Amino acid sequence: MSKIKFELAITGMHCAACSSRIERVVSKMAEVDSVSVSLPTNRAQVVLKDGIGKTEGVKAVIARIEKINFGAKLTEGEDLVQEWQKENELSAQSLRNQFKSLPPMIILALMLLYVSMGHMIGLPLPTFLTPEVSPIAFAITQLLLVMPIMYLGKHFYKDGFSNLIQGAPNMDSLVAVGTGAAFVYSLFSFIMILVGDSTYAMNLYFESCGVLIAMISIGQYMEAKSKRKAGDAIGSLMKLVPQTARKYENGDSRVVKLSELEIGDKVLVQPGERIPVDGVVIEGTSEVDQSLLTGESIPVAVKEKSEVIAGSLNGTHPLVIEINHLGNDTTLAQIIRLVRSAQSSKAPVAALADRVSFYFVPTVMVLSVLTFCAWAIFSDEPISLAVKAMISVLVIACPCAMGLATPTSIMVATARGAQLGVLIKNAVALELAGKVDVIAFDKTGTLTLGQPKVVDTITFDGYEKEQVLALAANLEARSEHPIAKAIMAANHSDIMAIQPVVLPGLGLTGNINGKNVALGNASLMLQQSVDITVAKEALARMSSLARTPLLLSVDGKLAAVIGVADTVRPESNKVLKALRQLGVRTLMISGDNKRTARKIADELGIDEVYGEALPQDKARIIRELQDKGLKVAMVGDGLNDAPALAQADVGFAVADGVDVSAQAGDVILMRHGLQSVLTALRLSKAALRNIYQNLGWAFGYNILGIPVAMGVLHALWGGPMLSPMIGGTAMALSSTSVVLNALRLRFFR
Known part of the structure; x- marks a missing residue:
């Protein structure tokens, strides 16, 4: 049974001491399992203990927060x-x-x-x-x-x-x-x-x-x-x-509010307009710009039965779309929820700043009193100097800078990631992504396109390449099998699309223009009494290259061997090379046979390969690496990758994979291709650098500023006392400088 989580909007927070106080008070409640309060977003993420009802828990937490003079409101609904x-x-x-x-x-x-x-x-x-x-x-x-x-x-x-x-x-x-x-x-x-x-x-x-x-x-x-x-x-x-849409009925459209639409309604989207809903195109063809959602700069071609998402920009032609998701159920709404959730979460690196912030203000007050007493009692200076020093200590101290150092960087980085097509689900993943030692890749659909393609065609008995591909396409035209789609994509001739005889485990046979044609493996050829001796060399070569050979015979004679293979993504080599340059070790875990897996790995320069791996094997391999003290990331896109994604320190889930895969991942890659993995790693490293800069400034400012305000320079070397006005100005600018530094992440590319 999963624990109940909810988010509250908090009002009345002014500094890190406020957010730390709310965290400490709420975390001690009998109903609460954990709580994380973000100062920049004014949000609290609360997890209730098992057995606590949501209504009961929300009321109790809000009442407790209000009791300590802050406001709280549930953000859902x-x-x-x-x-x-x-x-x-x-x-x-x-x-x-x-x-x-x-x-x-x-x-x-x-x-x-x-x-x-x-x-x-x-x-x-x-x-x-x-x-x-x-x-x-x-x-x-x-x-x-x-x-x-x-x-x-x-x-x-x-x-x-x-x-x-x-x-x-x-x-x-x-x-x-x-x-x-x-x-x-x-x-x-x-x-x-x-x-x-x-x-x-x-x-x-x-x-x-x-x-x-x-x-x-x-x-x-x-x-x-x-x-x-x-x-x-x-x-x-x-x-x-957009807050309105053109509702399409009986060939006509009228502008209505989004709240008036229902699932199954149809909307008309003109060129240059943003698509207001998630849905399926039922009329028209166009190009849709999804760059602000996925980071993909090239517009996507859409036609009838193509799915489109709210927020996309329609390009060249009108589209009629049937609604399947509205409002908070759209893909865009899910992206926004993920980003906001990540912005409100806490990274491990923030722990020190949170602990210091809680004790910081009382410590400063004690120091200010000690400063006053020291100058008033143990020096010959006038009492006015003791007052001046005490005030300077109080006003130069800046808990805000410490409280904002980490969450502001996280807030900007996660939002920037979303703009680049990288959805980071929590701050822990953002921090860990920049620290991974090993990245494990699934093969099909991740390192490869996941779409078989005809890569080799060898003909016999006087046949031309176009002829044999047309004959194979006639047999495969009615099939939805990935290999059938590869054959259809390779053929450029007209076909009749006959109804073939399907022989499970062997292939297809049929009569085309009075000729008996068979397409399948060597066992089918043997059953059809076709002599394949002439193709032995071709079959051996294709086997060594991890290609799937399809043998085509016409009237009992071998006509061709068609080699089909899943092709490597064009950017895979470049990305893997860049990862190695970053010092990240790469390995491949695939459910495919070991020979095919090894061939792809050799092509990409991956040293460690695990073939014929079941879902539980993938998770076990990652666990064994973690037991050696390594930080391990997993990149996958399918149902069988979900256990490994969940086991990994950071799971990168490709967005076009099935839902459970995306849920198991810590980082969701909206853009097609592996470049997003590099984007995520580099964004994480940039965010960590930014956080360390902020923390260094925040701690350094207070560690140096407070002693100066206490009059250490004057006491030891006869230097000047710090004016309270200068101290107050420095405090005011300190937290602003932290936020401005974090804002530099908006320009990360």
């Missing part, structure tokens, strides 16, 4: 496109609201900075505002300027202190405590000025409070905008589906 449109509009509205407060905040902060510090660098200040002439006016002006800024940034205090009181401080708590300390100390100095001590005019930190809030708000806006860009790839997929 709504049309994916409509859901995305709502989320997109809410995101856009949130950005607009954030932006609205920035201009007044920035103007007030600049005025505050001018009044408080302008005179220090020679900028003119009215005499009645100078601290020397009128310290009270100087202080009151700053107080009046900072209060509107604090009001515009009130969410820092509301959320920050609320989380602090509950024992789960986050980034907002750091900002609230840091700027709050600056404000309270400045307020104390203001009172001292009012009672007559004008020396406190130099101990005002209203500008630190106001400028910090303004700078951090700018940083949060930039971060939110960058995160929204990171989701643009999903948006581009969502936008592929």
